[in-house]
Amino acid sequence: MTFLDGSVLACGVLLALAALGAVVRMIKGPALLDRVLAADVLLVVLASGLIVNMAVSRNTNNLALVVAITLIGFVGSVTVARFVQDRRRP
Amino acid sequence: MNSNSIVDVVAGVLMVLGALMSLGAAVGLLRFPDLLTRMHAATKPQVLGSLLLLTALGLELRSWALVPLLVVAWIFQLLTVPVSAHMVGRAGYRTKHVDKARLTVDELDDVVARVERADDDA
Numbered sequence: 745m746t747f748l749d750g751s752v753l754a755c756g757v758l759l760a761l762a763a764l765g766a767v768v769r770m771i772k773g774p775a776l777l778d779r780v781l782a783a784d785v786l787l788v789v790l791a792s793g794l795i796v797n798m799a800v801s802r803n804t805n806n807l808a809l810v811v812a813i814t815l816i817g818f819v820g821s822v823t824v825a826r827f828v829q830d831r832r833r834p
Numbered sequence: 835m836n837s838n839s840i841v842d843v844v845a846g847v848l849m850v851l852g853a854l855m856s857l858g859a860a861v862g863l864l865r866f867p868d869l870l871t872r873m874h875a876a877t878k879p880q881v882l883g884s885l886l887l888l889t890a891l892g893l894e895l896r897s898w899a900l901v902p903l904l905v906v907a908w909i910f911q912l913l914t915v916p917v918s919a920h921m922v923g924r925a926g927y928r929t930k931h932v933d934k935a936r937l938t939v940d941e942l943d944d945v946v947a948r949v950e951r952a953d954d955d956a
Binding site: 815825 | 854887
């Protein structure tokens, strides 16, 4: 096992823990905006996983997908934040 | 130790550091008490993390031709992450999701009060 294999394994564990944390925050809430933030973090973790995968298998198959995620990943959270409302207000 | 394995070691270290940034964001999301601190933790480390990961990818593929595309990916991350952070913070402030008792300084409060006074006078 080379150094690179070990670091890829460590990356996998760290990214899995990060994704788990984001999912826990998405379930617990408490507000809609917290869930939106957690979804954003989960998307970046996904892009990070794609980058690590490309680095270890030495191809560029997913690079377009990574660029697309960084380009339009924020649209969802901006849309939800724009239309979130205060239910307590009449 | 030849130069090939040195590049591999550098790429591996950068990858682990980038993944640690993602984990830091998730830990911040879980541990911090209110929306604004969570917004801070969720959006800041990811930009540095993606820079480290993209650098590791460029090193691992050993390709200068790929560098512009990686820079583009990172620049878009740098441009879009503050937009979503700003929108989440703004929506949280306007819809009373932000707990004002936790804030030390609320500079926006003065501005809002001034605008409301001006509206009343008009």
